[in-house]
Amino acid sequence: MTQDNAPSSMSWLGPDIRRARKQGADGLARRQQARLADAVARARTKSPYYRDLYRGLPRRVDDPTLLPVTDKRRLMERFDDWATDRDVTYDKVRSFVDDPERIGDKFLGRYMVATTSGTSGRRGLFVLDDRYMDIGAALTSQALATWLGPSGMLRAAAxxxxxxxxxxxxxxxxxxxxxxxxxxxxxxxxxxxxxxxxxxxxxxxxxxxxxxxxxxxxxxxxxxxxxxxxxxxxxxxxxxxxxxxxxxxxxxxxxxxxxxxxxxxxxxxTVYGATECTYLSHSCAEGWYHVNSDWAVVEPVEADYRPTPPGQYSHTVLVTNVANRVQPFLRYDLGDSVLLNPDPCRCGSPLPAIRVQGRAGDILTFPGLSGDEVRISPLALSTLFDRTPGVDLFQVEQTAPSTLRVRLRLAEGAAPDLVWRSVESELKVLSADNKLAEFTIERAAEPPEQSSGGKFRTVIPSPEH
Structure with missing residues (x-):
């Protein structure tokens, strides 16, 4: 077992989270800077990717704006050099996630593995250490206690x-x-x-x-x-x-x-986060998402990565997760548009507050066998492609009430007809399970299409709905 994921007592974590919020902005900032400096030092020591990327930076970095930007595409292209544990390789992880019997198992006996398409539709393979999972659980527990209060916790227990x-x-x-x-x-x-x-x-x-x-x-x-x-x-x-x-x-x-x-x-x-940083933020009664800034950094930025002024929606947002040590996410372009509250939140929380414009959750509506309308979450479609080996990028468009047009970009070495048969079979099962009426699946010749803003919208409902 590597030192980075060796078991250790996390009993200090809950009290530290509560203490940080009592200490306010100064206490949160001190923790963020110290943890960022530690994460950067560890990454540049143990990750060949970050060692190359951070060459020439000061010895200690506790200011995120000094760091170059990363994103899913760049990290996935340098997968074997990205991990701080040299036993973690793309081939091993891909073999692991292609086996449904291994879901919930520990990869290499010590890590959790998660896959995601996220906003871009590009498959991500992410390795998560126990420290990251423990910190996320503690921050979620703190949010639950804040949301419900003593009386709500008692009602839940009852x-x-x-x-x-x-x-x-x-x-x-x-x-x-x-x-x-x-x-x-x-x-x-x-x-x-x-x-x-x-x-x-x-x-x-x-x-x-x-x-x-x-x-x-x-x-x-x-x-x-x-x-x-x-x-x-x-x-x-x-x-x-x-x-x-x-x-x-x-x-x-x-x-x-x-x-x-x-x-x-x-x-x-509600919560706003991603597999890359599940614990990123939790909402308050005022409708803002409060960033857990003792364990994460959020930077709303323009297209050229200049800071977006508070009170304005950004072009994208950069996220730094200082908890996960095996695959560091440092100044990671998440792709969403966010607005930073320029004023203290009326709920009284000292945590930075944001609103989010990205990631619309449009529901698809199809005619059912009995003449009614059947609604399906876009997640039911997008996860179908996530679990299909050979799909690098996907896009599903509802071009008519009962028609889905499927655009694919395949991973290197994938057999197009074999991948398509898998996708078609999965979609037919989805149709049968939900008792849809006529259901047509079109295999598009064109690749997934970008929006004018450069993003790939993975699931596009019919404009009639």
């Missing part, structure tokens, strides 16, 4: 403390892999946390949640919005203490609708 986690299954996605890992390791988390697949047809998902009666629901925004409509229609009868949508951008109207549907005693809070 309902068995059951968590329903709405996750993409069938692949090494961070939520599902973490849930499978907890199930195999046992312990208290396994007893109160149950995963529900976002691929499950909506009537079945509603029945499963009604039977489980969770105190807390955590899941992708688009799936939560589908469940909100079911609650409004009276088919979903649960009364959770907390609903926490995540993974896709929300409006105030969305959160207000969820709160109204589930009743006055349900708290609705």
């Amino acid at each position: 309902r068995g403390g059951r968590f329903a986690q709405l996750v993409a299954v069938g692949g090494h996605y961070v939520g599902f892999a973490g849930n499978r890992r907890a199930a195999r390791e046992g312990g208290w988390r396994n007893k109160i946390l149950r995963a529900f697949s976002v691929h499950t047809p909506l009537p079945e998902l509603v029945a499963q949640l009604n039977a489980y009666r969770p105190a807390v629901i955590i899941g992708y925004t688009s799936t939560v919005m589908l469940l909100t409509a079911e609650r409004e229609a009276g088919r979903l009868t649960i009364d959770p203490v907390l609903v926490q949508p995540a993974g896709e951008t929300m409006t105030t109207a969305d959160t207000d609708r969820i709160a109204a549907a589930f009743g006055g005693h349900t708290v609705v809070r």
